[in-house]
Amino acid sequence: MKKFEEKTIQSTPIYSGKIISLKVDDVLLPNGKEGKREIINHPGAVAVIAITNEGKLVLVEQYRKALERSIIEIPAGKLERGEEPELAAKRELEEETGYGCHEISYLQSFATSPGFADEVIHLYVAKNLYEIEEKAELDEDEFVSLMEVSIEEAEEMVEDQKIYDAKTAFAVLWMKLNSGRA
Missing domain, CATH: 3.90.79.10 (Nucleoside Triphosphate Pyrophosphohydrolase)
Structure with missing residues (x-):
């Protein structure tokens, strides 16, 4: 396990454009609670x-x-x-x-x-x-x-x-x- 890893429970696509996409991930935090992460994917x-x-x-x-x-x-x-x-x-x-x-x-x-x-x-x-x-x-x-x-x-x-x-x-x-x- 990676230190402080946040495991993805669910990923919801929000937007997919020419360069980037945006998703919201529901994650399980290291302390056992749940959180949300807004993530932009970029090709580099x-x-x-x-x-x-x-x-x-x-x-x-x-x-x-x-x-x-x-x-x-x-x-x-x-x-x-x-x-x-x-x-x-x-x-x-x-x-x-x-x-x-x-x-x-x-x-x-x-x-x-x-x-x-x-x-x-x-x-x-x-x-x-x-x-x-x-x-x-x-x-x-x-x-x-x-x-x-x-x-x-x-x-x-x-x-x-x-x-x-x-x-x-x-x-x-x-x-x-x-x-x-x-």
Whole structure:
């Protein structure tokens, strides 16, 4: 048995959309009582810490409706059904930035909001970037602007809350900690 495991008694689907689904699970708690859990199922995502040959971090700015504002992020996107995370990372890098990479390595995976969602982001580091001649198209509902910033500029963006999401804040911290080795 897993520590503090909550056993599902019943699961009730509430919504199934293009990207996410929502269900309510009735669970048996470790103390023997019953509880309810609202859970979002998500196919997972990838994110890329893309580092230019000059050691700058490649970022994109885009509007996030859930926050009602634009934020600056590392390139990222959801996994397509059956898609390998590394291939998805390369695809998202190309679509959002117009860059390809000669070197990509897996860094780690992490849960984004484990209190209510099962989404996991697979994080990669891309180096030896090159511009793609025939750039991939963004999704039809996706609008981004590209920027390349130093680690110091990225840290200021975190302080100013222009960088406001966890995956990008993690990327900035990783860049700072690995600046001598990146």
